Amino acid sequence: MPMKSFLLFACAFVISSSPSFSQAKKEFRGVWIATVDNIDFPTRGNFNPDSQRAEYIRILDMHKRNGMNAVVVQVRPATDAFYPSPYEPWSEWLTGKQGRPPFPYYDPLQFMIDEAHRRGMEFHAWCNPYRAEFNIGKSSISPTHITRMHPEWFLTYGDKRYFDPGNKEAQKFVVNVIRDIVSRYDIDAIHFDDYFYPYRIAGKEFPDYLSFEKHGNGLSRDDWRRSNVDSVILALSRAIKEEKEYCRFGISPFCVWRNDNKDPEGSATKAGMTNYDDLYADIVLWLKKGWIDYVAPQLYLEYEHPTVPFDVILDWWSKHTYGKHCYIGLAMYRANSNANWRNKKQLPKMIEAVRNTPNMHGTVFFSSKSFVGNPNGWSDSLRLNYFKDPVGVPSMEWLPALPEYVEADN
Secondary structure, three states: OOHHHHHHHHHHHHHHHOHHHOOOOOOEEEEEEOOHHHOOOOOOOOOOHHHHHHHHHHHHHHHHHOOOOEEEEEEEOOOOEOOOOOOOOEOHHHHOOOOOOOOOOOOHHHHHHHHHHHOOOEEEEEEOOOEEEOOOOOOOOOOOOHHHHOHHHEEEEOOEEEEOOOOHHHHHHHHHHHHHHHHHOOOOEEEEOOOOOOOOEOOEOOOOHHHHHHHOOOOOHHHHHHHHHHHHHHHHHHHHHHHOOOOEEEEOOEOOOOEOOOOOOOEOOOOOOOHHHHHOOOHHHHHHHOOOOEEOOEOOOOOOOOOOOHHHHHHHHHOOOOOOEEEEEEOHHHOOOOOHHHOOOHHHHHHHHHHOOOOOOEEEEOOHHHHOOOHHHHHHHHHHHHOOOOOOOOOOOOOOOOOOOOOOOO
């Protein structure tokens, strides 16, 4: 072989076999974009459709630069809609007044899906299951809102109004809302957050005693509450797959299922509140039964946390995925909130730990606006290091492949 040809061959071999040029492993790289109370989008007071679209594009472009391959966008923050719904009114956080459509008119959900897919990013439609009135007396409530149409379906707890999870008609309503979204939009997943039964208010019991007396069927109140949540999760799972078999169903629970002092299957933690005992969300059951396709536990606590250390709860989740995907929720928003979160290594160490832990399939960050200021240089770390090489989201072998969409040239 001539020397010139040999050198070219050798260079080609080195390049093709070098790890630095190998295809990076697929992983979920998501970010939550919250619309409730205008946390992330749109900016409070921005009711102009052109400005909203431009703002959303800036958000997507920022996350694309940082290496993200998925967005989890809140489209039903409080029994309202960021899309034209036959069941629920337009959101006050979109137009300034609940029930008022965008003017000039557009469909924000369709726009947001299209723009995500144009950038090769998955779109997960994030819905809050049971929150109906965000702030009683202050929230804008439309005459057509379901709390006005069926007040008997709702309970007041603190300054908010919630669906009664024990009311079967309310459950059917929620399932119909989700079925409608899946049937009409090319979303990649339905995503629910952690608000099933609400987080406890000290000294106040959730006022579902009448519903329990009527429908308890001899169960303890705790078991009855869990059965209420189980039944709606199962119904949602079936409805989603009936509409689009490939559409994923994910839940983002509070980080602790149960403490091991309550259950030998629980984690070696001392959380003051847990999914199973306080939110009545038996996430382990849903994974075991295959009712959900992924779990995105909110591991928002630092390594040094005295009762729920990050490494302890990460290890627990790695052993309790039951063959489904697990995307670890990380707290970009906690940057500089205390001495531990002022440590620039806190978040990068978590990303590395997730990647080196069995049964993990990626990360998802809360929340979008936390990236804007590049806290502790973490946005730069993602863009230049951890998420430097673009990758796809891992496939789920138990589901049909998602429809292909071609990333457009921007």
